[in-house]
Amino acid sequence: MTTKLQNTLALVVFFLGLSIQTNEFCSVEDKLCSSPKIPKSNLRYLLYDVNYSEGFNLRRDVYMRMAIFMHLIQDDQDWHLVLPPWPHLYHWQSRDVGNQNFLSWSSFFDIKSLKRFSPIMEFTEFLEESGDYQIDEIYVIQHFDGAFKDKNWNWNDKWSLIDCNQEVLCQGDNCKSSAYKLKNGMYYRDYLSYENMTSRSLHCVSFQGPASFLKNMLKESHYSKRILIDHAEIVVHDGFGDQLYWKCRRSMRFAKNLVKVADTFRTKYLGCNDTKDNTVRPSNWENEKDERKAVGGPFVCAHLRRGDFVYSRGNQLPSLKFAAKQLKELLTNLKLNTIYLATDGSSEDVEILKQNLNDAKLVQYVPSPGVKRKIKDGGLAIIDQIICSYARYFIGTHESTFTFRIQEEREIIGFPINTTFNVFCATPKKCFETSKWTIVY
Numbered sequence: 001m002t003t004k005l006q007n008t009l010a011l012v013v014f015f016l017g018l019s020i021q022t023n024e025f026c027s028v029e030d031k032l033c034s035s036p037k038i039p040k041s042n043l044r045y046l047l048y049d050v051n052y053s054e055g056f057n058l059r060r061d062v063y064m065r066m067a068i069f070m071h072l073i074q075d076d077q078d079w080h081l082v083l084p085p086w087p088h089l090y091h092w093q094s095r096d097v098g099n100q101n102f103l104s105w106s107s108f109f110d111i112k113s114l115k116r117f118s119p120i121m122e123f124t125e126f127l128e129e130s131g132d133y134q135i136d137e138i139y140v141i142q143h144f145d146g147a148f149k150d151k152n153w154n155w156n157d158k159w160s161l162i163d164c165n166q167e168v169l170c171q172g173d174n175c176k177s178s179a180y181k182l183k184n185g186m187y188y189r190d191y192l193s194y195e196n197m198t199s200r201s202l203h204c205v206s207f208q209g210p211a212s213f214l215k216n217m218l219k220e221s222h223y224s225k226r227i228l229i230d231h232a233e234i235v236v237h238d239g240f241g242d243q244l245y246w247k248c249r250r251s252m253r254f255a256k257n258l259v260k261v262a263d264t265f266r267t268k269y270l271g272c273n274d275t276k277d278n279t280v281r282p283s284n285w286e287n288e289k290d291e292r293k294a295v296g297g298p299f300v301c302a303h304l305r306r307g308d309f310v311y312s313r314g315n316q317l318p319s320l321k322f323a324a325k326q327l328k329e330l331l332t333n334l335k336l337n338t339i340y341l342a343t344d345g346s347s348e349d350v351e352i353l354k355q356n357l358n359d360a361k362l363v364q365y366v367p368s369p370g371v372k373r374k375i376k377d378g379g380l381a382i383i384d385q386i387i388c389s390y391a392r393y394f395i396g397t398h399e400s401t402f403t404f405r406i407q408e409e410r411e412i413i414g415f416p417i418n419t420t421f422n423v424f425c426a427t428p429k430k431c432f433e434t435s436k437w438t439i440v441y
Contacts, residue, residue: 044225045126046070046218047082047135048232049193052178056089056378057401062233064248067118069211071248072238080119082126084193091307091344092377096369100376102195108378110253113285117251123194135199136224138187139217140168140180141207141234157209159217164204199228210238243440250285250412254386258379262386265365270340272297272390279390279413290441294414299338299363300330301391303384304353304424305400306345316398316432318424320349324356326395326424334393337361342384342402389413398423398432411439 050062063083070081086103094100104122105111114120127133144160146153166172169187170179177190186198201224205217214235221227229235239245253259266272274280278293304323309316318326327339338361341350354362365383367375375383385402388394389409396403403423410420417436425431 042078043129044077044079045082045130045227046079047084047126047194047226047228049084049228049230050233051231052087053090054233055091055401056086056381057405058233059086060252060405061401064245064252065211065235065237066229066232067114067120068238068244068248069214069235070120071118071244072212073215074119078119080121080126082121082123085123085195086378087193089378091381094372094377097373097376100378102193103376103378106255107376108255108258108382110255113251113253116284116286117248130226133196133198134226135197135228136226137201137203137221138199138228138230139203139205140164140230141205142168142231143234144206144208147208155208157213159205159207159209159213162204162206164202168204169202194228197228207234209235211235212238241437241440246412246440249408250288253285254382255379258375258382259386261367261371261375262365262383265383266297266340266387266390269363270297270299270338270387274390277390281413285412288412290439291414292416294410294416296392296415296419297390298336299340299391300327300334300336300393300395301340301342301388301406302327302424303388303394303396303400303403303406304341304343304345305397305402306343306349309397309400313399315430316426318426320352321356322427323424324353328357328360330393330395331360336392338363340364340387340391342388342406385409393419393422395422395424398426398434404437407437408439411437 046066048062048066050059054062066081070079073079083105086105086107088101092100104124105114106122111120111122121129141159144158147155164180166179167176168179170176170181175181180187180189180202186200187202188198207213207217214229218227237245263272272279276295277297278295279297282288302323305313305317331337331339337359339357340363341353342364343350345353350362350364365380365387367380367383372380381402385406386409388406390413394406394410394415396406407420417438421434421436423432423434
């Protein structure tokens with residue numbers, strides 16, 4: 001069987017391990033498992049997946065690229081973007097919270113708010129409408145071979161069908177779990193964000209360009225109603241930081257239950273009062289205004305990356321002692337005494353930091369076992385981000401996507417720029433000039 005992509009090969013999979021008995025995707029109410037439903041003939045569905053190693057905050061950015069693409073092509077056809085359930089990510093390392101695989105987007109985000117910007121749907125909604133687990137076509141996209149190697153590389157937008165190599169389509173034994181396989185005329189993969197999905201058509205594509213350029217590729221599939229884009233992290237933003245980017249970003253309101261937990265905590269333990277702090281937000285993001293009136297609660301938020309950053313970017317991180325020194329100076333200058341700490345450091349790291357802060361008050365959100373099991377590691381990270389978004393002053397970690405997402409939230413709330421775009425110096429002689437991606441209305 002040829003692997004040439006010019007032939008309309010057939011496509012592949014998704015959804016592997018979380019089977020229906022967990023009720024992650026199959027509800028008793030709609031009897032989805034036992035009663036397939038007739039798909040709506042006028043709808044087309046675009047599914048996408050992201051390289052498994054990518055983290056939570058990068059995945060959020062990939063979502064934005066795809067959601068903006070969907071927003072832009074609605075005049076042409078009735079497309080819907082199907083959100084890939086969250087797999088168990090590397091940074092979600094708790095072992096006392098139950099299953100962290102195949103989590104819905106509603107676990108972390110307000111789906112109604114997302115839908116005000118782009119026609120998105122949870123995977124469960126897709127199954128209910130489509131009636132089965134089969135995809136018409138899948139496109140596995142990758143960088144062109146010469147990209148990032150050739151100093152004179154032409155970065156113009158382009159795409160090309162290519163042969164699928166053994167890394168993508170394995171036709172022998174000893175296949176990697178990341179490779180697609182062919183069985184009984186159907187393509188599948190052992191691991192994808194979607195489970196149990198198969199397809200009769202698989203294409204490999206070298207791709208270079210923004211998400212909107214996918215439209216040219218999808219023209220080749222005008223008869224297909226269900227298409228999967230694998231490795232969607234390859235596509236880039238159409239207009240990073242422009243008005244449409246920020247519209248999409250503003251629509252990404254967090255799940256109401258997480259917001260409630262964060263708001264209760266910062267009011268009780270950090271002295272926040274949204275009215276006094278000028279941080280009251282409209283219930284609908286579409287009613288937000290271009291203002292910079294936010295003051296924030298009487299505390300400094302510090303996002304201090306440790307974990308794998310210590311090994312991969314150790315020369316960009318301060319020692320705990322030097323981080324404490326910078327925080328003490330901030331407290332003195334701002335006439336504050338409280339620090340909220342968001343970190344992936346160990347309890348020993350936190351204790352060392354606390355010892356070096358002298359009389360300063362160090363606060364962290366630590367959920368009860370029951371709450372932690374409910375919100376899981378992803379929810380805990382979001383609560384940290386929400387709390388940091390309301391601080392009088394924020395200082396983060398250089399080149400951390402977690403820090404970037406907090407900066408974006410603070411831009412949306414309307415803080416002065418100088419209270420948001422700040423990062424720790426690595427040493428007294430090694431500080432970083434951080435990019436300031438300010439909001440556009």
